[in-house]
Amino acid sequence: MEEKRQGEVGIIDKWLKKHLLMYMAATRHPMILSIRDGSINISCFKTWLGQDYLFVRALVPFVASVLIKAWNDSDDSNTDVEVILSGLASLKDEISWFQNEASNWGVQLSHIVAHKATGDYCRFLESLMLPEVEFTISITAYWAIEVVYQDAFTHCLEDDAKTPPELQETCQRWGNDEFGQYCQSLKKIANRRLEKCSDDLLVKAEATFLRVLEHEVQFWNMSAMVEPEDLASK
Numbered sequence: 536m537e538e539k540r541q542g543e544v545g546i547i548d549k550w551l552k553k554h555l556l557m558y559m560a561a562t563r564h565p566m567i568l569s570i571r572d573g574s575i576n577i578s579c580f581k582t583w584l585g586q587d588y589l590f591v592r593a594l595v596p597f598v599a600s601v602l603i604k605a606w607n608d609s610d611d612s613n614t615d616v617e618v619i620l621s622g623l624a625s626l627k628d629e630i631s632w633f634q635n636e637a638s639n640w641g642v643q644l645s646h647i648v649a650h651k652a653t654g655d656y657c658r659f660l661e662s663l664m665l666p667e668v669e670f671t672i673s674i675t676a677y678w679a680i681e682v683v684y685q686d687a688f689t690h691c692l693e694d695d696a697k698t699p700p701e702l703q704e705t706c707q708r709w710g711n712d713e714f715g716q717y718c719q720s721l722k723k724i725a726n727r728r729l730e731k732c733s734d735d736l737l738v739k740a741e742a743t744f745l746r747v748l749e750h751e752v753q754f755w756n757m758s759a760m761v762e763p764e765d766l767a768s769k
């Protein structure tokens with residue numbers, strides 16, 4: 536295999552440049568900016584918390600499907616499987632974190648109903664779980680899903696950010712260095728596969744990346760909406 540020359544940009548970096556506006560719409564959404572400048576309405580945060588709990592639960596079988604595809608198709612399946620397995624394992628801790636955080640904020644997870652954006656995003660995950668969806672496509676989607684949160688929440692932890700103290704821990708969950716490294720590992724696997732896939736698949740993978748960004752924007756939009764019951768209680 537030809538080694539990439541140092542400094543040469545991979546396919547994903549080309550996409551990030553080409554679709555920068557869409558990427559920024561997902562990672563610098565007004566909801567994220569409102570966390571960063573401290574102006575966030577806490578009821579939006581609670582909406583996000585409940586809906587993201589549903590999303591993360593749906594992420595478990597999706598990541599499991601990526602793992603199976605790595606096992607079956609990957610040209611470097613030992614390390615790929617290990618990377619994906621560590622992500623799958625950490626979802627268990629993440630779900631416990633959501634349960635604990637929800638109880639701290641008085642959010643009843645057993646009563647949460649999926650909003651349209653959550654349902655749409657979960658159905659998209661299900662479509663990617665089908666066996667006929669190639670590993671290259673599903674690992675690209677997995678990287679994109681994780682990197683949006685990593686990038687967005689890292690932004691809320693920068694030195695000049697005014698993130699409220701009670702939201703710091705949430706931002707740390709996705710904005711910590713270790714998760715940043717994890718996203719780099721996913722990017723490396725995706726890039727390696729994308730470098731050698733057919734043009735046809737490359738077009739499909741790029742479209743999948745864009746669909747993830749669209750779903751992320753819709754998800755933030757939905758979270759930023761104040762629930763009718765919160766308005767009624769004002």
Ligand SMILES: Cc1ncc(CO)c(N)n1
Nearest residue numbers: 587590591680681684754
């Ligand atoms: C909507 C959404 N996207 C990405 C992540 C990252 O895991 C998440 N928890 N929720």
